[in-house]
Amino acid sequence: MIRAIGPRLRGLLLPLLALAAAEAAMRASGAQSDAFARPTEILRAMWTAAQDGSLAAASAQTLGNALLGLAAGGGIGLVLGLWFGASSRAGRWSALTVNLLRPLPSVALVPIAMLAFGFGYRMESAVVAFTCVWPMLMFAQDGVARVEPRLVEVARVLGLGGIRRAWKIVLPAALPRIFVGLRLSLGIALTIAVTTEIIANPMGLGYGLAMAQQSLNPALMLALVIWIGVLGWAANAGLLWLQARLFARRGVRA
Amino acid sequence: MNTPLPVSLLSARRLGDAAGGLLVLLVIVGAWAWATAAGWVSPIFLPSPGATWDALLQGLAEGELASASLATVERMLYGWLLASALGLVLGTLIGVSPALRAWTQPTLEFVRPLPASAVMPVAIALLGLSPGMVLAVIAFGAIWPVLLSTVHGFASVDPRLHEVARVLGLSRSAFIAKIALPHTLPDVLTGMRLSLTISLVLAIVGEMLASQTGLGSAILMAARSFRAPELYAGVVLLGAIGLLSNSLLALAERLARTHH
Numbered sequence: 001m002i003r004a005i006g007p008r009l010r011g012l013l014l015p016l017l018a019l020a021a022a023e024a025a026m027r028a029s030g031a032q033s034d035a036f037a038r039p040t041e042i043l044r045a046m047w048t049a050a051q052d053g054s055l056a057a058a059s060a061q062t063l064g065n066a067l068l069g070l071a072a073g074g075g076i077g078l079v080l081g082l083w084f085g086a087s088s089r090a091g092r093w094s095a096l097t098v099n100l101l102r103p104l105p106s107v108a109l110v111p112i113a114m115l116a117f118g119f120g121y122r123m124e125s126a127v128v129a130f131t132c133v134w135p136m137l138m139f140a141q142d143g144v145a146r147v148e149p150r151l152v153e154v155a156r157v158l159g160l161g162g163i164r165r166a167w168k169i170v171l172p173a174a175l176p177r178i179f180v181g182l183r184l185s186l187g188i189a190l191t192i193a194v195t196t197e198i199i200a201n202p203m204g205l206g207y208g209l210a211m212a213q214q215s216l217n218p219a220l221m222l223a224l225v226i227w228i229g230v231l232g233w234a235a236n237a238g239l240l241w242l243q244a245r246l247f248a249r250r251g252v253r254a
Numbered sequence: 255m256n257t258p259l260p261v262s263l264l265s266a267r268r269l270g271d272a273a274g275g276l277l278v279l280l281v282i283v284g285a286w287a288w289a290t291a292a293g294w295v296s297p298i299f300l301p302s303p304g305a306t307w308d309a310l311l312q313g314l315a316e317g318e319l320a321s322a323s324l325a326t327v328e329r330m331l332y333g334w335l336l337a338s339a340l341g342l343v344l345g346t347l348i349g350v351s352p353a354l355r356a357w358t359q360p361t362l363e364f365v366r367p368l369p370a371s372a373v374m375p376v377a378i379a380l381l382g383l384s385p386g387m388v389l390a391v392i393a394f395g396a397i398w399p400v401l402l403s404t405v406h407g408f409a410s411v412d413p414r415l416h417e418v419a420r421v422l423g424l425s426r427s428a429f430i431a432k433i434a435l436p437h438t439l440p441d442v443l444t445g446m447r448l449s450l451t452i453s454l455v456l457a458i459v460g461e462m463l464a465s466q467t468g469l470g471s472a473i474l475m476a477a478r479s480f481r482a483p484e485l486y487a488g489v490v491l492l493g494a495i496g497l498l499s500n501s502l503l504a505l506a507e508r509l510a511r512t513h514h
């Protein structure tokens with residue numbers, strides 16, 4: 001009978017069974033905990049937060065900060081990456097500095113951003129921006145460096161100038177790699193935004209999560225953890241879908 | 255570009271690149287020094303490179319920064335080893351069985367991108383503000399790259415190798431130990447390198463949230479009391495830890511790949 005279930009459903013069965021088991025066990029034992037809540041209680045907490053608008057407001061703050069940071073840091077990374085990819089000397093000369101800065105854990109910048117900006121959207125998006133520079137830089141540089149040299153040669157023979165060559169030939173050819181960088185950066189941006197909120201910044205989903213824990217509200221806390229997971233998953237799935245539609249014919253893989 | 259250069263020219267170019275790289279770095283540090291000296295940015299949040307260097311040396315000499323670094327490195331390594339061991343074992347279990355893979359894949363795919371720091375409040379509710387809590391979160395957050403690359407490594411074993419094993423009459427455990435694991439090793443090392451990066455980040459977050467000894471809490475305290483040079487010294491040390499651990503594992507990875 002289990003064989004008859006499709007592979008997709010089979011994968012869903014495991015979490016559903018686990019949730020049902022948790023529900024049954026917690027109802028039977030009647031245990032109260034600061035860390036766990038019955039799945040139905042979590043659902044109710046999520047529903048309440050969705051109804052009173054607090055979930056939407058916190059999500060908007062977190063997403064806004066993540067996107068602002070992604071735009072700033074990703075933009076810087078993109079420009080630098082295109083430059084380093086196009087000019088091999090710029091790429092080689094910058095490598096030392098990039099390699100020294102890139103492994104710096106971005107959460108270490110939270111205290112610096114706190115000193116520079118206080119609390120609020122600026123300090124959070126600054127930390128996100130620093131984090132997003134690197135993946136965009138690496139993928140843009142790699143994308144440009146991988147452009148078929150003969151393609152550039154042809155453009156030169158056709159008499160295309162430097163700027164038109166970059167716009168018409170190099171950028172479109174590098175775009176699939178850049179898009180992969182963008183997709184990865186979005187996931188990183190969300191993670192760092194939530195992390196910054198949990199550590200220090202009093203706004204958004206991460207702060208709501210920390211507050212739910214401190215006020216001993218496990219149902220809301222777990223609802224927010226699940227919601228953060230859903231948001232991250234949906235953002236990635238959306239961009240994957242877009243990537244498949246935009247670059248289907250080029251046969252790109254992440 | 256594609257014509258082979260004479261060796262002397264090639265090494266001359268490499269030397270030039272090294273000099274150029276140093277030049278770029280010096281220009282950036284110089285700009286930092288200049289900006290602080292000219293008073294363009296407040297020393298409250300950007301101390302001069304000299305003040306940072308002094309704070310670094312003093313902190314290391316007095317032992318405060320040294321012991322904090324040691325605590326952070328220790329936390330990172332323990333969490334990473336825990337995550338790697340668990341990831342390798344679970345990944346092997348899931349990887350060798352296509353049925354188990356089908357059952358667990360969607361759950362893994364959903365849990366993997368969940369920010370591990372979002373799990374930290376749950377862990378605090380469960381385990382309190384303890385070193386064990388931080389270790390548990392590091393293990394949870396850092397397990398995914400190892401686990402998934404192990405699963406992937408096992409899934410990508412050439413089907414012909416399965417046949418060879420069958421013909422040779424290898425038992426399942428012998429197949430895993432002699433064929434599948436060596437085949438998977440380079441993938442696992444790549445996963446472990448990612449895991450180490452995550453471990454460092456989560457060690458810092460855990461120290462900040464749970465006020466455990468380490469560089470994470472040290473830099474947060476320095477920021478709260480507006481001691482910018484100490485803050486930057488701590489950040490420099492964290493960067494050095496990240497750089498060093500990443501380079502060491504990259505080296506291990508390269509060695510493993512050349513041996514295959």
